[in-house]
Structure formats: C-alpha cells, structure tokens
Amino acid sequence: MFSRQKLFWLSRAYDLPGSDARFLRAVRDNCAYHIRHCPEYRLICQAEGFSPSCLNTIDDLEKIPLLPTLFFKRHHVSSMPGWRTPMKVTSSGTSGSFSRVSFDWGCIFAEIPMVLRLGFFHKLVAPMPARYVILGYKPGKQDKMGVARTMFGLTHFAPPLGRFYALRWRDGGYVPDLEGAVKKLARWARGPLPVRIVAFPSYLWFGMERLEELGLSVCLPKGSKILLAGGWKQHYAQEVEKSRLYALAKKVLGVEEGDIHEFFGAVEHPVFFNTCKRHHFHIPAYSRVMIRDVRTLKPLPMGEVGLLNLITPLINAAPVTSVMTDDLGYLTPGESCGCGLTAPYLTILGRAGLNDITTCAAGAAELLGKGEMP
Amino acid sequence: MIFAGGKLFPDAELNSVLGDLEAEIVQTLSGPPLEAETVLNALDALGRELDSGALDALIAQYAPPGALEELERVRPQISRASLEARLALELGGLSGPRPFGRAEVRPLGVLLHVAPGNMAGLPAFTAVEGLLTGNLNLVKLPHGDRGLTLAVFQKLTELEPKLAPYLYAFGLSSKHHGAIQALAALADGIVTWGGDGAVSGMRRLAPPGCKLIEWGHRxxxxxxxxxxxxxxxxxxxxxxxxxxxxxxxxxxxxxxxxxxxxxxxxxxxxxxxxxxxxxxxxxxxxxxxxxxxxxxxxxxxxxxxxxxxxxxxxxxxxxxxxxxxxxxxxxxxxxxxxxxxxxxxxxxxxxxxxxxxxxxxxxxxxxxxxxxxxxxxxxxxxxxxxxGPAGMSSALPCEAHDGEHPLRRYMRVVDMEKIF
Known part of the structure; x- marks a missing residue:
C-alpha cells in the first residue's frame, strides 16, 4: 500500500542504493496491479512466466516483460477505465505514429513531489518572476502531446509573468513564428526580469543561427536560463555538438553554459531526468535504466551501447513499468562525471533509425501510422 | 516552399502562384511542344553531375540517410540508354500511318502528381516521367520531403531552362484542401502514388473527365x-x-x-x-x-x-x-x-x-x-x-509498372483523318 508514494516522496533524489528496497517494492506492486487490471499485460506475463514474486533483488528488474514503445503506438492498452484517468498524453509522433498513455491520480500525486524535489535540486526553482519564450507548442485541446505539457510545466519553476509561444496552432496545423520570438526576446532583454527560453534543442539552434546570420544578439538579464526538452526530433540530421550550442547561446543570447538545462523523458516513462552542472543525465531514484543488447535484448554491462530500457513504477493507469525506447545509449559510472552525484549517468546517442521508415507495401503505411491523405 | 518557373517561392506566395497558373499553363501549352530529346539531354547532364559526385553534398543535405546507396541502385534506370529504350518500348507503334490517315501520340497536357514520400527520389522521378512524355507537371510534394525534389528541379531547370515552364512543385499538406482542388481542376491527369487513403482521397478531388493514374500500394x-x-x-x-x-x-x-x-x-x-x-x-x-x-x-x-x-x-x-x-x-x-x-x-x-x-x-x-x-x-x-526470390525487389530493365507501361498512360493518341 502506498509503496509508489513512498518512493516518489523520497528526499534523496539520486540515492540509488538507498532507494533500491523502496523501488523494488513499488515495482512489485505496480506489476501486480497491471496483471490484475490489464488483460493484455496479463497474457504477456503468463506467456513469459513472469509474476511479481520473481522480483527479489534489484537485479531481477530485467525479468519484467519488456514492452517496446512501438507496442504502445500500436496498442492503446490500459489498466484503468477512462473515467479514473484525469490525463491522457501522447508522444510527439516523430516517426509518424504515436503512443497514447493515460495518467492516474496516484501518478500525478507522485510526480509533483518528484518534480519539485528535482527542480530545487537543480536550482530551477526561483522566487523571482520570469518571462518565458517557448520555442515549442502551446498546449491546447487540439493535442495532448507530452512535450507540450512538459514545456508548459517548465514555465512554472519561476512565477511566469508572460509567455510567448513560437509555434501556434492555426487552421489545423502549427505555424512557426521565429521572427516574433526574436522581437519578444529583444524587448524582454531590455527589462529587469530574467527571461527563460524553453525550447526544442533544434528550434533553439535554428533560431540562434538565424540571429547570428542577421548579426543580431541580445544579452538576457541576469538569472535568465535556457531549458531544453524534447530532443532533436525530425531534425536529428542537423544535431550539433553541445559545446557549439552553448557557445552560440553565450554569443547571441548572453546565457552562460551553467544556465542551460536539458531534460529527458518519454510519454511512456515520465520521470523527470535533468542534466547536472556537467550536462549529464544522472539516473534519479525514481527510475532505473538498463541498456540492452541490440541483437539479443539481454542487459549489457556499464559502458556498452545498446537500446534503452526504462523502468519505473510511476503509472498505474497503463502497463509502462518496463519500456524499451528506440533510442541507443550507454551508461557511465556516476563518479566519473565529477559533479558529485554517484548515480550512473545516461548518454543518449540517438534513434535506432526508426524515423526513416517509409513504405509502399499495402497496409504497412497505416500500420506504421504513416498514411498520408492528399 | 513552392517551385514555379524555375524559381523558389515561400509558401506565403501560394495564392499568387495559383492565381497565375492557368494563364501560364495556357501560354506554355500553346508554345512549341517539349521534345523528349531536350529532357533526355537535361537528364544526361544531371546524371553526369551525379556520377562526378558534384551532387553528393546536396543529397547528404536534403535526402534521408541511405539515399546515396538507393540512388546507386536505381541509377541505371535513369540513364539515357534506359530511358530511350523505355520510350521506344512503351510508345513505339502508337503513332504512324493508319488506313484513315495517321495517328500521333501527344502528351495528356497537365499532370498533377501526388508524389510519394516512401522513397527519396520518387517525387522527382514521377515528374521526369511526365516531362519525358512532354507534359506540364504540377507536383504535390510529400510531407516528409526535406527539399531534395526542389533541389533536383532547380538543378534540372538550371541545366535546361526550357524545362522551367513544365515544372511546378508545391509543399502542400492536407489542410490545403482548396489549393489541391485548384491544382486538380487544372489537370488533364492525376498521378497518385500512395496507399488506399491517398488514392481514394484524390478520387474525390478529381474533376469528372480527369484521367486517374493510380500507383497504389501492393x-x-x-x-x-x-x-x-x-x-x-x-x-x-x-x-x-x-x-x-x-x-x-x-x-x-x-x-x-x-x-x-x-x-x-x-x-x-x-x-x-x-x-x-x-x-x-x-x-x-x-x-x-x-x-x-x-x-x-x-x-x-x-x-x-x-x-x-x-x-x-x-x-x-x-x-x-x-x-x-x-x-x-x-x-x-x-x-x-x-x-x-x-x-x-x-x-x-x-x-x-x-x-x-x-x-x-x-x-x-x-x-x-x-x-x-x-x-x-x-x-x-x-x-x-x-x-526469383532473391530478385523480388530488383529493378528489371524495361519492366512494366504494376502491369502497365506508365509513359503510355501519360499520353493520348490523336487520330487524324486525311482529307483529299
């Protein structure tokens, strides 16, 4: 009972050994819940001979049936009736199709302390009001995209005095307004209050490149920050080295490297991953990450590259306990970062090529969510 | 982006380009016809640039990963020899003397291509088939086109400016329903590539009398x-x-x-x-x-x-x-x-x-x-x-496309009675 809340109210956000027992207990309860309430998950567990009693040590987490995010794109599975899930969130659908995951009240009550704890830990929370320029989507009724909600959520760490969205919903589609964002930045840069830019990394890069091309630069007020979420999406081919991004941010926006924060998460694994001051994603106590061999899907030792397997007992509404994303990455011992955190950190190398799937086999486009109407 | 008259325009110019389109089409069609030889020469020049590696950077910039390998595979199909063989095979015998006089093959006129997004070079290829048959081509670019088709069109019209009036491309999405309908209204034939959704969608948009040429999924x-x-x-x-x-x-x-x-x-x-x-x-x-x-x-x-x-x-x-x-x-x-x-x-x-x-x-x-x-x-x-099972996806020289010869479908036969 309340094993999930006990984990997510934990005060030591990066103490993995200290949280192992709570984590294991919460995962066991979470799996048992899904087996009871989700027929599809029950079938999978039966077929693979898994039951919560298989989980005795933290190493046993690898035994939990592994569901690829692809599975959630093709099956909208749920462990709760719709009326018990106050929030439904979708992935961005970079590869053409998207996952839809429901969130339950217990999940929301667990997320709030986690986000606050990590927000304070990473010095994102500030009493001084800020103005926000969001190079991303404005959340609205027309979409339930997880990243739009994340970006909106990020505008609450400092009291928002104004928000400007560079992507607006108009006539059934998103229209970019980078010029408008630049004008807004220039105006707010002259004011006394900090400015926070919340952005997809690609949009920030394109926007800063445009500023540089035009020979423009601003110096945002002291305390301003850049918060990056959502990854490079379909612009992964243009992904630049982080050092170039930081240098350009300093040059055209006057934001120091230490004030640039990056976040990672997935609709199927909404744990709030933050970069440390050395820009590494250390694993918080609310999640466990395994790297799986790209051929056998067996767990790999630290340092080897493979597919990301993310485990958390956060959600009861959908069986996302152990999901495998199509990202490739590797883990490094936390001590080698030098920031002081000992939890291993995750380096994401990029997608496993699933974005480029295009097809002319009859029915495959629809299956992959790529059906294109003229 | 929009490509018209050999130039690129921002999407904001859509209405103005569409407004002038009918007059431009009439002007082009009333001029001298586009000879296949002109198109072959331009493609030859493009092929030489391709083989020299001069376009590698452009492909790397605009095409998805793996496009160069794919291009290598289909390169023989766009060689002069292969295209000439296709023209001879597909259109040979359609024109010539008849008991009543003679028959000529002429282009349909204006083709609207609803181009596929499943292979990087296909939107350009479908337009090339249209050009080879002397048609004026309006290309609706696929959603995922990263600019490769526009770059190819620009290159082609630079190499042979006579092609410029015969090539238009529009980056339209499903929300531009009205614009797609306007393009369909100007077309003599609509070439649709895609799944059942795309095919039936275009059938609904095609005006009566417009020839439908569908390359559906198989x-x-x-x-x-x-x-x-x-x-x-x-x-x-x-x-x-x-x-x-x-x-x-x-x-x-x-x-x-x-x-x-x-x-x-x-x-x-x-x-x-x-x-x-x-x-x-x-x-x-x-x-x-x-x-x-x-x-x-x-x-x-x-x-x-x-x-x-x-x-x-x-x-x-x-x-x-x-x-x-x-x-x-x-x-x-x-x-x-x-x-x-x-x-x-x-x-x-x-x-x-x-x-x-x-x-x-x-x-x-x-x-x-x-x-x-x-x-x-x-x-x-x-x-x-x-x-054979190994060659199921290999291109066969001069093969038909889904049981038909495409070039033939982009043409019409004009019978001319000899009056004494």
Missing part, C-alpha cells in the same frame, strides 16, 4: 515448391534487406504443401538462414536494434492479438518466422519478421483472387521443370511480376 510474396534441396539464402537476404517495406517485398512465404509438419520443418531449416542474413545485413547497431525491436513487437502481438490462434512463432536474432494456419496473403510484421503459410498449388487462384488489384511480385523458388506451370498459375492469379 503486396508481394514468395512461393516455394520442392525447396528442400534449393538455396534459400537469396530469399533470406531479400526479406532482411527490404524489411517488408516495399511493394515488391515478400510478406508471406507460401509453401506448396498441405502438411503442417512440412511447414514446421521449413521454418526450422529457414530460420538459421534468415538469422545469418540479418547478421550480415544489420551492420550498424541501429539497424540491428530495429530488427530486434520489431521481432520483440511481433512476439508480443502474437501473445496479445492472436492468443489461441495456433500460430507457431520461430524467434531468431533480429528476425522471426510466424507459421500461420490460414492461407491469406497479408502484411507481415516487417523488418525481417515474415509470415509462413501453407498454400497447395490448387488453392493458389482463389487465394490470390481475394487480393486482386493489390498483387505485385511473386518470388518463385522451385525445381526447373515445375517453374513454367507454376509461373503460369501465378500470372493467372493476378501477379504482375514473377522473379
């Missing part, structure tokens, strides 16, 4: 008879190389047998061959990961969607075989995860008839003496290509 399969002593490696390489994604990709391996035990024996024999092909094909971790993810997905779907179906799953590294009990041709799990079914030769016709209009390639593997009869049966069943 299903292909392999048919194996007396395979026990035959080499299966070509089929395995085909399955993992194309990932089931092409019209010509094998979705189901049909076996000429009634017996489940024989089919099981085939799966056990073929799985290691498929695994070896996957290990050789998936050299990058990302490719192997993709195969493994789809194999895992296939296994989960079997559990969740087909529990109690009696399917037998043979899981391998980054690939799998699923032996199903029914006989239908259907889409596989893709990416090296292929279906196996029993289909005795006497049942071929009814099974294939149920997929009429969707059939494309049959990769036939059987002992030599059986080949002729089985090929005849498959052809009667409605397939439009019969190849």
């Amino acid at each position: 299903l292909s399969f392999a048919y194996l008879s007396g395979w026990e002593d035959l080499d299966l490696s070509g089929l395995a390489e085909h399955v993992v190389r194309t990932g089931g994604l092409l019209c010509s990709s094998c979705q189901v391996i049909f076996l000429n047998t009634e017996l489940l035990s024989v089919a099981e024996r085939f799966c056990k024999q073929f799985l290691p061959v498929l695994e070896k092909a996957a290990a050789e094909q998936y050299k990058l971790p990302g490719q192997a990961a993709q195969g493994a993810l789809y194999a895992r997905e296939a296994a989960l779907e079997q559990i969740v969607d087909r529990s109690g179906s009696g399917d037998l799953v043979f899981s391998g590294r980054c690939c799998s075989l699923t032996l199903r009990r029914d006989r239908e041709l259907e889409l596989s799990h893709l990416h090296g995860n292929v279906l196996v079914k029993r289909l005795p030769r006497e049942d071929i016709l009814p099974v294939l008839r149920r997929q009429r209009g969707r059939l494309q390639t049959a990769g036939l593997l059987c002992p030599g003496p059986e080949r002729e009869k089985l090929a005849g049966l498959l052809a009667r069943g409605g397939v439009t290509r019969i190849t």
Whole structure:
C-alpha cells in the first residue's frame, strides 16, 4: 500500500542504493496491479512466466516483460477505465505514429513531489518572476502531446509573468513564428526580469543561427536560463555538438553554459531526468535504466551501447513499468562525471533509425501510422 | 516552399502562384511542344553531375540517410540508354500511318502528381516521367520531403531552362484542401502514388473527365515448391534487406504443401538462414536494434492479438518466422519478421483472387521443370511480376509498372483523318 508514494516522496533524489528496497517494492506492486487490471499485460506475463514474486533483488528488474514503445503506438492498452484517468498524453509522433498513455491520480500525486524535489535540486526553482519564450507548442485541446505539457510545466519553476509561444496552432496545423520570438526576446532583454527560453534543442539552434546570420544578439538579464526538452526530433540530421550550442547561446543570447538545462523523458516513462552542472543525465531514484543488447535484448554491462530500457513504477493507469525506447545509449559510472552525484549517468546517442521508415507495401503505411491523405 | 518557373517561392506566395497558373499553363501549352530529346539531354547532364559526385553534398543535405546507396541502385534506370529504350518500348507503334490517315501520340497536357514520400527520389522521378512524355507537371510534394525534389528541379531547370515552364512543385499538406482542388481542376491527369487513403482521397478531388493514374500500394510474396534441396539464402537476404517495406517485398512465404509438419520443418531449416542474413545485413547497431525491436513487437502481438490462434512463432536474432494456419496473403510484421503459410498449388487462384488489384511480385523458388506451370498459375492469379526470390525487389530493365507501361498512360493518341 502506498509503496509508489513512498518512493516518489523520497528526499534523496539520486540515492540509488538507498532507494533500491523502496523501488523494488513499488515495482512489485505496480506489476501486480497491471496483471490484475490489464488483460493484455496479463497474457504477456503468463506467456513469459513472469509474476511479481520473481522480483527479489534489484537485479531481477530485467525479468519484467519488456514492452517496446512501438507496442504502445500500436496498442492503446490500459489498466484503468477512462473515467479514473484525469490525463491522457501522447508522444510527439516523430516517426509518424504515436503512443497514447493515460495518467492516474496516484501518478500525478507522485510526480509533483518528484518534480519539485528535482527542480530545487537543480536550482530551477526561483522566487523571482520570469518571462518565458517557448520555442515549442502551446498546449491546447487540439493535442495532448507530452512535450507540450512538459514545456508548459517548465514555465512554472519561476512565477511566469508572460509567455510567448513560437509555434501556434492555426487552421489545423502549427505555424512557426521565429521572427516574433526574436522581437519578444529583444524587448524582454531590455527589462529587469530574467527571461527563460524553453525550447526544442533544434528550434533553439535554428533560431540562434538565424540571429547570428542577421548579426543580431541580445544579452538576457541576469538569472535568465535556457531549458531544453524534447530532443532533436525530425531534425536529428542537423544535431550539433553541445559545446557549439552553448557557445552560440553565450554569443547571441548572453546565457552562460551553467544556465542551460536539458531534460529527458518519454510519454511512456515520465520521470523527470535533468542534466547536472556537467550536462549529464544522472539516473534519479525514481527510475532505473538498463541498456540492452541490440541483437539479443539481454542487459549489457556499464559502458556498452545498446537500446534503452526504462523502468519505473510511476503509472498505474497503463502497463509502462518496463519500456524499451528506440533510442541507443550507454551508461557511465556516476563518479566519473565529477559533479558529485554517484548515480550512473545516461548518454543518449540517438534513434535506432526508426524515423526513416517509409513504405509502399499495402497496409504497412497505416500500420506504421504513416498514411498520408492528399 | 513552392517551385514555379524555375524559381523558389515561400509558401506565403501560394495564392499568387495559383492565381497565375492557368494563364501560364495556357501560354506554355500553346508554345512549341517539349521534345523528349531536350529532357533526355537535361537528364544526361544531371546524371553526369551525379556520377562526378558534384551532387553528393546536396543529397547528404536534403535526402534521408541511405539515399546515396538507393540512388546507386536505381541509377541505371535513369540513364539515357534506359530511358530511350523505355520510350521506344512503351510508345513505339502508337503513332504512324493508319488506313484513315495517321495517328500521333501527344502528351495528356497537365499532370498533377501526388508524389510519394516512401522513397527519396520518387517525387522527382514521377515528374521526369511526365516531362519525358512532354507534359506540364504540377507536383504535390510529400510531407516528409526535406527539399531534395526542389533541389533536383532547380538543378534540372538550371541545366535546361526550357524545362522551367513544365515544372511546378508545391509543399502542400492536407489542410490545403482548396489549393489541391485548384491544382486538380487544372489537370488533364492525376498521378497518385500512395496507399488506399491517398488514392481514394484524390478520387474525390478529381474533376469528372480527369484521367486517374493510380500507383497504389501492393503486396508481394514468395512461393516455394520442392525447396528442400534449393538455396534459400537469396530469399533470406531479400526479406532482411527490404524489411517488408516495399511493394515488391515478400510478406508471406507460401509453401506448396498441405502438411503442417512440412511447414514446421521449413521454418526450422529457414530460420538459421534468415538469422545469418540479418547478421550480415544489420551492420550498424541501429539497424540491428530495429530488427530486434520489431521481432520483440511481433512476439508480443502474437501473445496479445492472436492468443489461441495456433500460430507457431520461430524467434531468431533480429528476425522471426510466424507459421500461420490460414492461407491469406497479408502484411507481415516487417523488418525481417515474415509470415509462413501453407498454400497447395490448387488453392493458389482463389487465394490470390481475394487480393486482386493489390498483387505485385511473386518470388518463385522451385525445381526447373515445375517453374513454367507454376509461373503460369501465378500470372493467372493476378501477379504482375514473377522473379526469383532473391530478385523480388530488383529493378528489371524495361519492366512494366504494376502491369502497365506508365509513359503510355501519360499520353493520348490523336487520330487524324486525311482529307483529299
């Protein structure tokens, strides 16, 4: 009972050994819940001979049936009736199709302390009001995209005095307004209050490149920050080295490297991953990450590259306990970062090529969510 | 972006470009016709630049990864010799003296191409087919086009400015319904590439009298008879190389047998061959990961969607075989995860008839003496290509497209009576 809340109210956000027992207990309860309430998950567990009693040590987490995010794109599975899930969130659908995951009240009550704890830990929370320029989507009724909600959520760490969205919903589609964002930045840069830019990394890069091309630069007020979420999406081919991004941010926006924060998460694994001051994603106590061999899907030792397997007992509404994303990455011992955190950190190398799937086999486009109407 | 008259315009200019389009079309069509030789010369010049590597940077910038390799594969099809052979084969004999006078082949006039997004170069290729037949081409670019088609059009019109009035391209999405309708209203023929949704969508938009030329999605399969002593490696390489994604990709391996035990024996024999092909094909971790993810997905779907179906799953590294009990041709799990079914030769016709209009390639593997009869049966069943299993997706010189010669469909015959 309340094993999930006990984990997510934990005060030591990066103490993995200290949280192992709570984590294991919460995962066991979470799996048992899904087996009871989700027929599809029950079938999978039966077929693979898994039951919560298989989980005795933290190493046993690898035994939990592994569901690829692809599975959630093709099956909208749920462990709760719709009326018990106050929030439904979708992935961005970079590869053409998207996952839809429901969130339950217990999940929301667990997320709030986690986000606050990590927000304070990473010095994102500030009493001084800020103005926000969001190079991303404005959340609205027309979409339930997880990243739009994340970006909106990020505008609450400092009291928002104004928000400007560079992507607006108009006539059934998103229209970019980078010029408008630049004008807004220039105006707010002259004011006394900090400015926070919340952005997809690609949009920030394109926007800063445009500023540089035009020979423009601003110096945002002291305390301003850049918060990056959502990854490079379909612009992964243009992904630049982080050092170039930081240098350009300093040059055209006057934001120091230490004030640039990056976040990672997935609709199927909404744990709030933050970069440390050395820009590494250390694993918080609310999640466990395994790297799986790209051929056998067996767990790999630290340092080897493979597919990301993310485990958390956060959600009861959908069986996302152990999901495998199509990202490739590797883990490094936390001590080698030098920031002081000992939890291993995750380096994401990029997608496993699933974005480029295009097809002319009859029915495959629809299956992959790529059906294109003229 | 919009491409018109050899120049690029921002999307904001859409209404003004559309407003002038009818007058420009009339002006172009009333001028001298576009000769195939002019187009061939321009393509030749483009091909030389391509071969010299001068366009590699442009392709790397605008095309998805793997496009250069794909281009290498289709390069012979856009050579002068190949295009000349196609023109001779597809249009030869359509014009000439007739008892009443003579017949001439003329372009349809204006073609609207609803271009596919499944292969980087296809939007440009469909327009080239239109140009070769002297048509004026309006191209609706696919959603995922990263600028490659526009760059090719720009290059082509730089090399041969006479092509500029014959090429237009529009980056329109489904929300630009009105603009697509306006383009359709100007077209003599609409060339639609895509799945059922795209095809039926364009049918609704086409004005009466407009010729519909549809290159819809297709299903292909392999048919194996007396395979026990035959080499299966070509089929395995085909399955993992194309990932089931092409019209010509094998979705189901049909076996000429009634017996489940024989089919099981085939799966056990073929799985290691498929695994070896996957290990050789998936050299990058990302490719192997993709195969493994789809194999895992296939296994989960079997559990969740087909529990109690009696399917037998043979899981391998980054690939799998699923032996199903029914006989239908259907889409596989893709990416090296292929279906196996029993289909005795006497049942071929009814099974294939149920997929009429969707059939494309049959990769036939059987002992030599059986080949002729089985090929005849498959052809009667409605397939439009019969190849060896290794070459199911290989381009054959001068081959038809889904059973038809495309250039012929972009032309019309004008009969001219001789008046004495």
